[in-house]
Amino acid sequence: MDFDIVGYIAGTLTTFASLPQLIKSIRERDLSSISLTFVLTFTTGLSLWLIYGILKMDYPIIVFNILSLMFWIPITYLKIKEEMRKCGMNWVKKLLKK
Template identity: 35%
Template sequence: METLGYLAGILTTIAFVPQVLQIYKTKSAKDVSLAMFLIFTTGVFMWLVYGIKANAFPVIAANAFTLILSLVILFFKFKYRKTSH
């Protein structure tokens, strides 16, 4: 069962890598919804806290990496705001 947790965590985490690369490459995050990513990032942070409290390493690992990627996307959203039309 833990293998399933790791696999799910890996897949849901790496799903954000193409988005980060696309934003970096185009220097535009205009199509990224700020509200959705703020809500999502808050949820990921809460899952990370839950994983820490539950001592569930797959939850901790997946959400720690997802949180980093999500924060990078939010950073780009603000950084490239002026170039987004």
């Protein structure tokens, strides 16, 4: 039996799982319960998977990780923006207290 089909279904699920997360994050502009360390480390890991796929010329790894990065780079961007806004507000609060 060819087990590759299981791998392709698994890869499709773990990759496209991130699409509803991206849609929710764009719609609600709220990523407060998502860990910044998680998104940064995860996106770095996905980039390394892509490099690994390119080095090995492994097309499924390349395709799945390009897709995943298309979902996770915008999520990471939104999270960093939220954190910066939060830091900015803390600055404002500190200034107002003075």
